Amino acid sequence: MPVKKSYDAVIIGGGHMGITLGAYLQRAGMETAVFERRHEEGSAIFTSECTAPGFLHNLHAQYMEFLDWMPFYHDFGLEKLGARALYPKAQSGIAFSDGRPPIVLYSVEKPEHLELSRKSIAVYSKHDAETFVEIRKKVESLEEMMVERLYNPPELPTAENPDPDFFAREALLEILGLPSHYGKASPRTVIDCLFETPELRALMYRKSVEWGIPVEMEGMGMAGITSCFWIGENWRLMIGGTHTLAHAMVMAAVREGMDFYESSEVVKVLLKGKRAVGVRLKDGTEIEARKLVASNADLKATLLEMVGEENLSPLWARRARDFRIGPSCVLACTGLALHEAPRFKSARHNPDIDKTFYTVVGFDTPEEMLDYCRDAEGGRIPRIPGAGIWVNSLWDPTYAPPGKHSLCGWFFFPKASTHTREEWAEVKATYNDRFIERFRKWAPNMTRENVIADYFYTPLDQQDEMRLMEGDFMNGAMAPDQGGPSRPFPEAAHYRTEIEGLYLCGPYMYPGGGASAANGYNAFKIIAGDFGLDKPWETNGRGY
Numbered sequence: 257m258p259v260k261k262s263y264d265a266v267i268i269g270g271g272h273m274g275i276t277l278g279a280y281l282q283r284a285g286m287e288t289a290v291f292e293r294r295h296e297e298g299s300a301i302f303t304s305e306c307t308a309p310g311f312l313h314n315l316h317a318q319y320m321e322f323l324d325w326m327p328f329y330h331d332f333g334l335e336k337l338g339a340r341a342l343y344p345k346a347q348s349g350i351a352f353s354d355g356r357p358p359i360v361l362y363s364v365e366k367p368e369h370l371e372l373s374r375k376s377i378a379v380y381s382k383h384d385a386e387t388f389v390e391i392r393k394k395v396e397s398l399e400e401m402m403v404e405r406l407y408n409p410p411e412l413p414t415a416e417n418p419d420p421d422f423f424a425r426e427a428l429l430e431i432l433g434l435p436s437h438y439g440k441a442s443p444r445t446v447i448d449c450l451f452e453t454p455e456l457r458a459l460m461y462r463k464s465v466e467w468g469i470p471v472e473m474e475g476m477g478m479a480g481i482t483s484c485f486w487i488g489e490n491w492r493l494m495i496g497g498t499h500t501l502a503h504a505m506v507m508a509a510v511r512e513g514m515d516f517y518e519s520s521e522v523v524k525v526l527l528k529g530k531r532a533v534g535v536r537l538k539d540g541t542e543i544e545a546r547k548l549v550a551s552n553a554d555l556k557a558t559l560l561e562m563v564g565e566e567n568l569s570p571l572w573a574r575r576a577r578d579f580r581i582g583p584s585c586v587l588a589c590t591g592l593a594l595h596e597a598p599r600f601k602s603a604r605h606n607p608d609i610d611k612t613f614y615t616v617v618g619f620d621t622p623e624e625m626l627d628y629c630r631d632a633e634g635g636r637i638p639r640i641p642g643a644g645i646w647v648n649s650l651w652d653p654t655y656a657p658p659g660k661h662s663l664c665g666w667f668f669f670p671k672a673s674t675h676t677r678e679e680w681a682e683v684k685a686t687y688n689d690r691f692i693e694r695f696r697k698w699a700p701n702m703t704r705e706n707v708i709a710d711y712f713y714t715p716l717d718q719q720d721e722m723r724l725m726e727g728d729f730m731n732g733a734m735a736p737d738q739g740g741p742s743r744p745f746p747e748a749a750h751y752r753t754e755i756e757g758l759y760l761c762g763p764y765m766y767p768g769g770g771a772s773a774a775n776g777y778n779a780f781k782i783i784a785g786d787f788g789l790d791k792p793w794e795t796n797g798r799g800y
């Protein structure tokens with residue numbers, strides 16, 4: 257469609273956070289357009305037929321853990337627009353190469369599922385089983401509070417409360433019956449203190465990293481607990497592919513009247529003095545923003561290139577330059593088109609491991625898991641080609657042709673900049689073979705002959721295609737100094753910038769990455785306050 261040259265609000269980037277902000281602004285009465293540089297909306301919320309025709313792979317976002325609460329999902333009726341989800345009973349598990357009993361953790365949909373988790377852990381340790389169940393139940397009681405915090409801008413420090421990071425609060429640990437020093441410890445320390453079973457520790461280390469929480473980073477203990485005990489049993493599968501969520505979001509926003517332009521890269525934020533007044537596209541087209549510009553594009557590009565370092569104060573230029581990207585949230589992804597789904601040796605003890613939503617493969621000990629994380633964070637291609645995998649065709653037949661299966665998996669990997677393009681090409685061509693060779697020791701039917709076609713997606717691919725810099729799915733490291741009210745840095749924590757009329761809403765903002773739509777929603781709340789718009793959250797009865 258021909259580009260309109262003037263809007264109230266212009267959003268740079270059509271990732272799901274940008275679409276969220278756009279939809280709410282349009283509904284609040286601002287004429288809004290989103291400009292996305294790719295041919296597709298939704299960034300990492302996408303599905304690809306990358307191996308063979310008819311095999312769908314969620315190469316990126318796979319687990320939808322926020323759907324029950326996500327304001328956008330409910331306020332805009334996304335289910336009716338095709339974004340529907342399944343909730344697999346066996347949620348996460350780990351299998352072993354010698355066929356030892358697996359550990360399987362189940363959904364929290366029904367109380368009896370928690371009993372199944374207890375039973376699975378108790379095979380190894382009654383103590384660990386009781387500890388897991390006790391903490392899981394208490395985490396449940398925190399849920400409402402945690403959701404309210406996610407879908408509100410972070411509390412900022414005051415003289416009375418200089419350290420308001422909610423998710424690092426000692427009070428939370430008290431409610432969970434855990435000692436206060438866990439908050440300052442690393443997830444590994446917390447996991448080691450809580451659990452004696454090496455098999456469970458290995459699974460928990462991996463679950464901690466799954467949400468980008470570095471397992472050995474001090475000060476991330478509470479975040480690790482959230483990752484291991486809350487997020488982990490709430491995973492939903494989008495029927496027909498994760499992309500159905502992104503499509504439904506755009507449909508909802510467009511139905512509201514918002515315009516969405518694909519293949520429209522923004523290269524400049526236009527300024528009038530210290531005020532953002534529009535954007536320039538790569539083809540030279542200038543779009544006026546009568547009220548505001550908001551960016552879903554990465555932080556450094558937005559501030560240092562699109563605004564330009566010369567237009568920033570020394571403090572903001574410094575903050576933007578110093579902002580760290582990776583290494584703990586960097587993934588490589590595999591896609592395998594299969595004749596048969598994997599059949600694990602460990603299934604002889606509990607067949608549910610063959611139908612577990614997220615299965616950890618390739619690690620027999622917690623030490624192997626730590627070595628693997630250390631390799632990735634240290635800039636080395638992990639020597640142990642182990643992964644977290646899922647076979648969505650086990651639940652949803654639309655993921656593969658009849659009788660066949662579609663597998664995907666994640667490897668924590670080094671940052672894109674640690675290797676040359678030639679080295680990445682070599683990894684892309686060879687790493688799946690290493691993975692399959694190891695996988696076979698865990699599930700003997702996972703031979704090369706079982707693989708119809710395969711695909712490997714490197715961190716460099718993600719940077720090139722999605723502008724997920726370094727392949728970091730949060731577009732900015734999670735760390736105590738870049739989290740909570742310090743994300744991305746203290747002066748920008750409330751989605752505003754020092755440039756009047758320029759806002760930020762990417763995953764480098766609070767609360768971080770993940771398909772939560774929270775950053776877009778929270779940015780909307782701030783903008784609604786600044787521009788005197790209606791505040792739907794005050795009347796929706798939801799509390800956020």
Ligand SMILES: Cc1cc2nc3c(=O)[nH]c(=O)nc-3n(C[C@H](O)[C@H](O)[C@H](O)COP(=O)(O)OP(=O)(O)OC[C@H]3O[C@@H](n4cnc5c(N)ncnc54)[C@H](O)[C@@H]3O)c2cc1C
Binds near residue numbers: 268293298729762
């Ligand atoms: C491999 C992988 C697996 C993941 N798995 C999960 C999961 O299972 N569950 C979960 O909840 N989350 C998961 N995530 C995280 C989640 O998908 C992301 O954190 C989230 O999508 C980021 O939000 P976003 O889409 O708004 O931002 P981004 O992905 O940062 O999107 C930014 C958008 O801006 C566009 N853009 C950039 N520069 C410009 C420009 N100059 N002009 C115009 N447009 C521009 C980009 O093309 C992109 O579309 C995963 C991410 C990855 C990469």
